[in-house]
Every structure is written in C-alpha cells, then in structure tokens.
Amino acid sequence: MAIETLNxxxxxxxxxxxxxxxxxxxxxxxxxxxxxxEAGQAEVDAAVAAARAALHGPWGSMSVQNRADMLYAVAxxxxxxxxxxxxxxxxxxxxxxxLASHLDIPRGAANxxxxxxxxxxxxxxxxxxSTPDGGTALNYVLRRPKxxxxxxxxxxxxxLLMTWKVAPAIACGNTVVVKPSEETPSTATLLGEVMNKxxxxxxxxxxxxxFGPDSAGEFLTKHAGxxxxxxxxxxxxxxxxxxxxxxxxxxxxxxxxxxNPSIVFADCDLxxxxxxxxxxxxxxxxQVCLGTERVYVExxxxxxxxxxxxxxxxxxxxxHPDDANGKMGPLISLGHREKVLSYYTRAKxxxxxxxxxxxxxxxxxxxxxxxxxxPTVWTGLPESSAVVREEIFGPxxxxxxxxxxxxxxxxxxxxxxGLAAAVHTRNLQRAHRIxxxxxxxxxxxxxxxxRDLRTPFGGAKMSGIGREGGLHSLEFYTELRNVCVKL
Ligand code: NAD
Numbered sequence: 001m002a003i004e005t006l007n008x009x010x011x012x013x014x015x016x017x018x019x020x021x022x023x024x025x026x027x028x029x030x031x032x033x034x035x036x037x038e039a040g041q042a043e044v045d046a047a048v049a050a051a052r053a054a055l056h057g058p059w060g061s062m063s064v065q066n067r068a069d070m071l072y073a074v075a076x077x078x079x080x081x082x083x084x085x086x087x088x089x090x091x092x093x094x095x096x097x098x099l100a101s102h103l104d105i106p107r108g109a110a111n112x113x114x115x116x117x118x119x120x121x122x123x124x125x126x127x128x129x130s131t132p133d134g135g136t137a138l139n140y141v142l143r144r145p146k147x148x149x150x151x152x153x154x155x156x157x158x159x160l161l162m163t164w165k166v167a168p169a170i171a172c173g174n175t176v177v178v179k180p181s182e183e184t185p186s187t188a189t190l191l192g193e194v195m196n197k198x199x200x201x202x203x204x205x206x207x208x209x210x211f212g213p214d215s216a217g218e219f220l221t222k223h224a225g226x227x228x229x230x231x232x233x234x235x236x237x238x239x240x241x242x243x244x245x246x247x248x249x250x251x252x253x254x255x256x257x258x259x260n261p262s263i264v265f266a267d268c269d270l271x272x273x274x275x276x277x278x279x280x281x282x283x284x285x286x287q288v289c290l291g292t293e294r295v296y297v298e299x300x301x302x303x304x305x306x307x308x309x310x311x312x313x314x315x316x317x318x319x320h321p322d323d324a325n326g327k328m329g330p331l332i333s334l335g336h337r338e339k340v341l342s343y344y345t346r347a348k349x350x351x352x353x354x355x356x357x358x359x360x361x362x363x364x365x366x367x368x369x370x371x372x373x374x375p376t377v378w379t380g381l382p383e384s385s386a387v388v389r390e391e392i393f394g395p396x397x398x399x400x401x402x403x404x405x406x407x408x409x410x411x412x413x414x415x416x417x418g419l420a421a422a423v424h425t426r427n428l429q430r431a432h433r434i435x436x437x438x439x440x441x442x443x444x445x446x447x448x449x450x451r452d453l454r455t456p457f458g459g460a461k462m463s464g465i466g467r468e469g470g471l472h473s474l475e476f477y478t479e480l481r482n483v484c485v486k487l
Pocket of ligand 1: 155180182210212213218233234237254289
C-alpha cells in the first residue's frame with residue numbers, strides 16, 4: 001500500500017475530510033511515491049484558525065532569545081534527520097543525491113540558523129525630537145509580527161525555498177500556513193515532525209496540501225484570516241494571487257519567474273566562464289529561477305565558446321539520483337516536460353542551429369517512464385523568438401553574439417523579467433559599469449548562485465515585488481510600530 005502524505009494542522013497530522021487524495025509520482029520512473037491528502041476549505045480554515053490561536057498562546061509572548069533558540073533546535077533536528085529529508089527531497093524531485101545533499105538540505109537547515117541570528121541582532125530606529133513647548137520627545141520603533149502568514153511554494157528547491165520564508169516568518173513571531181507545491185509535498189510534511197520534536201508550539205507551523213485554483217492554494221491566499229502572503233512561483237500565478245490579495249489589503253512578497261542573461265566578454269577567464277555558465281544553465285535540470293537561458297558572447301570568442309559549451313552539454317548526462325555518473329536529474333514531471341519540449345520543437349521550426357540535445361534521451365528501460373530531457377543549446381534564433389523571450393525552466397539556452405557593451409546591455413534588458421544576470425570579464429571597471437545598468441535584482445560578476453543570505457534577494461520588473469534576505473526579510477515579516485514618548 002502506498003504511503004499517505006497528510007496535512008499538518010495545529011501540531012497534528014490530519015487527513016482530508018473530503019477523502020480526496022492525489023498521487024505524488026516520481027519524475028525518475030513515474031512510480032507512485034505517496035497518496036497526498038488534499039486540503040479543502042475545511043482544512044484550510046482549520047489551519048488558519050490554529051495559526052491564529054497560536055499567536056495568542058505561549059508563542060505570542062515568547063522572548064526573541066527563546067524563539068531564536070527554538071529555530072536553532074529546528075536546524076539541528078533537520079541535520080540529525082538529514083537522511084530522511086534527503087530521501088524525501090530526492091524522491092519528490094529526482095534531483096541527484098549529490099546536489100540535494102550539498103544544497104537543498106543543508107541550506108534548508110541553515111535558513112533557521114541565519115534568521116535566528118538576524119532577529120537576535122536586529123535593531124530598530126530611534127529619533128529624539130524637540131516639542132513645541134520647548135521640551136523633548138523620544139521616538140522608538142517596535143517590531144511586531146504581522147500575524148498569520150501564507151507561504152505558497154514551488155517545486156524546484158522545495159525545502160530550501162520554503163524555509164527561506166518560514167524561518168524569518170517565525171523568527172519574527174508570526175505563525176505560518178504553508179502550501180507546498182503539489183509536486184513536492186514531502187519535506188514540508190516532514191518538517192512538521194521536526195517542529196513537534198523540538199517543542200515549537202502547536203499551530204505555529206501548519207501545512208496544507210493541494211493545488212492552486214479551486215484548491216488549497218486559492219483557499220489559503222483568499223482567506224480573510226491570513227495577514228500576509230509570501231509567494232514563490234510563476235509570474236502568472238503571482239499576478240492572480242496579487243488580485244486576491246488586493247481585496248483583502250494583504251501585504252505580499254512575490255518571488256517570480258525570470259529569463260536571465262549571462263554576458264561573456266572576450267577578455268573573460270574562459271575556463272571559469274564555461275564552468276559557471278554551464279552550471280547556470282544545467283544545474284537542477286535547468287529548473288532554477290536564477291538559471292541562465294540567454295547567453296551573449298562577444299563576437300571574437302563566440303565560435304570557440306559555442307563549440308566548447310556544446311561539448312559540455314553533450315557530456316552532461318542525465319541519470320538516476322544515485323548514479324554518480326549522472327550529472328542531471330529529470331524534469332519535475334511529464335507535464336512540465338511537455339512544456340519544455342514545446343520550446344524544443346519551436347526552436348527547430350524557427351530554424352535554430354541545434355548545437356547539442358534537442359529531444360528526449362534514451363534511458364535504461366527501468367527509467368524510460370521518467371521525465372528525462374536532453375541538455376540543449378541553440379544558436380541563430382532572432383531575439384523576437386518565444387524561445388529567447390519566454391521562461392522555459394529547462395536545461396537549455398540560446399547563445400547569441402554581440403559586438404559592443406551598449407548593445408549587450410540593451411539585449412540583456414530587453415525582457416519583461418529582471419531576476420538575475422551574470423557578467424564574465426576580467427575588466428573590473430566594465431563589470432561595475434554594466435552591473436549598474438542591468439535591470440535585475442541580483443548581478444553576479446564571474447560567478448553564479450553565490451548567495452550571502454544577509455543580502456537583498458528579489459526581482460525587478462515582472463520577476464517580483466519586494467526583497468527578502470537578512471534585514472529585508474524582517475521588514476516584510478514585521479509591522480513597525482512607532483512609539484513617541486513626550487518627556
Ligand atoms: P507555480 O506558479 O505553478 O506554482 C507555485 C505554487 O503556487 C504552487 O504551490 C501552486 O500550487 C500554487 N498555485 C498555483 N496557482 C495558484 C493560485 N491561483 N492561487 C494560489 N496558489 C496557486 O510555479 P512552479 O511551477 O511551482 O515553480 C516554477 C516557477 O517558480 C518558475 O516560474 C520559477 O522562475 C519560479 N521561481 C521563482 C523564484 C524566485 O525566487 N524568484 C524561485 C524559484 C522558482
């Protein structure tokens with residue numbers, strides 16, 4: 001019998017009252033991982049009520065130091081149960097065990113430590129003023145939790161991106177209701193066990209499973225008992241959630257899609273540029289919001305770069321998560337593969353030169369039902385092509401030549417998105433000059449995915465609203481109250 005994945009509400013694992021369950025299938029071979037209990041309106045109501053009640057329980061009066069200690073304990077417990085989290089994340093996503101064990105799980109645990117440190121050391125404003133009667137008044141700011149936070153998450157880095165929001169939210173004294181992606185329900189559920197184990201009061205952390213429209217996602221984001229919504233996912237979904245949030249005047253933080261450029265100048269360290277850009281394109285099977293899908297290479301280097309990048313793509317072999325030679329997992333689902341393949345077909349129809357890949361790889365019989373895809377590299381498409389303009393979210397990129405700095409800045413910025421960019425050059429003056437002109441939330445120079453969690457993270461244009469990270473997270477997860485004291 002298949003394992004069942006339950007909702008986690010008020011410290012208890014709760015089945016769906018409706019009896020509605022859906023399949024969680026492995027992207028590696030389409031086998032059944034678990035049957036997931038879909039939360040209806042009743043479960044979402046219960047989760048929001050539990051979160052609201054917890055605000056008025058011991059959690060609401062706990063000192064910052066005690067809350068921080070609890071977050072440290074959560075981080076420690078995740079590390080103690082590292083293998084369980086690793087197993088669950090690898091099963092849901094199909095990503096290489098080596099990737100999940102050095103990225104997803106440790107960074108998921110680290111989020112709790114980092115935001116415990118942040119909340120302990122954060123100060124607030126203070127102003128002294130003169131009063132009309134010749135006296136003095138003091139203004140100081142108190143940080144207060146916003147209340148019940150809805151956390152709606154994607155499937156590409158399930159534990160990491162969920163804890164990136166849950167950790168600062170609860171560090172600030174809020175309570176949360178998490179809606180993990182329907183594709184990856186397991187680690188969020190497992191975290192419920194951790195919360196209970198370390199004594200986080202019931203109702204502080206809740207999980208409801210299901211889909212978006214007419215399911216848990218919509219019920220949660222529309223809920224009158226939710227004070228703020230933090231969302232990571234597609235730009236179109238973000239727009240729908242913003243409409244709902246508007247009627248309830250709910251604070252929102254939106255981390256959305258991208259079509260990120262990498263710019264490679266002829267004076268770059270070529271070995272580094274190739275290594276970094278290939279990670280930016282192929283890591284996590286191209287399913288990273290910060291990943292590169294557009295590469296611009298200065299003309300003198302173009303042919304050599306394309307030839308060597310194509311070789312890297314051809315040696316980036318997909319494989320089972322436990323296969324040490326497999327450099328890439330499958331896409332998240334057969335449905336997502338249809339979407340990615342539609343761009344592969346389009347590129348071909350529009351006359352792209354296919355440098356590498358372009359289809360479905362031949363896999364061993366036991367993996368044949370999985371969502372496998374070839375790493376793919378194109379050149380020769382016009383900038384107006386949907387393949388160059390739309391987010392594909394697969395292991396693929398288009399490489400185009402450029403001649404001048406002005407031209408490449410214009411090309412990089414000619415998109416509705418603005419999440420991230422990477423620039424490769426040895427000319428530091430140029431690097432700073434370009435970084436200042438790119439319309440993005442994050443710009444890497446000679447690097448990609450280097451993340452200091454104290455820095456602001458978010459997107460420009462249609463890649464998001466707001467910034468999280470370090471003190472920026474505290475800005476979102478707290479309400480600032482000014483207290484003015486007449487002396
Ligand atoms: P998605 O928008 O399809 O789903 C995200 C979550 O929203 C899921 O939990 C889903 O069930 C829920 N949802 C869907 N419709 C909803 C609705 N109407 N109301 C409420 N909830 C709803 O995104 P995805 O496919 O899971 O993730 C991939 C996308 O996420 C890509 O576009 C990627 O760029 C983006 N992403 C962005 C960042 C970032 O930091 N900017 C990070 C990771 C992923």
